Amino acid sequence: MSSDEYLRRTMNTDEWKKLKQQGSNHYKTGGVEPIDLYVAGGMFHDKSCSDIIKYAYRSRREMCPQIWKLKEDMDKIIDLAQKMKAFYGCDSNMVYEQNETKP
Numbered sequence: 001m002s003s004d005e006y007l008r009r010t011m012n013t014d015e016w017k018k019l020k021q022q023g024s025n026h027y028k029t030g031g032v033e034p035i036d037l038y039v040a041g042g043m044f045h046d047k048s049c050s051d052i053i054k055y056a057y058r059s060r061r062e063m064c065p066q067i068w069k070l071k072e073d074m075d076k077i078i079d080l081a082q083k084m085k086a087f088y089g090c091d092s093n094m095v096y097e098q099n100e101t102k103p
Helices: 005-011 011-021 034-040 046-058 067-087
Strands: none
Touching: 011 067, 034 046, 046 067
């Protein structure tokens, strides 16, 4: 089974759709969203990890003295992490083996 087939079988599509609707309005164009391109191109995981690192780095105390901006960045990290969990079909009630891997 290819990794694309695996992801299509494991993705929590209901949760994924709900999380996409909660995302930032500036990405909602009514057409293809950037996140859809990342998924279709097999780049979603790497792009999400990169963005999480970017927001965490940007939120350092000396870089982000405004608390409202810090909150925005933390919310973006949470949003991306939740989307990654839905993308991989991770359910909070599921138990994973320590050595279990996904493609």
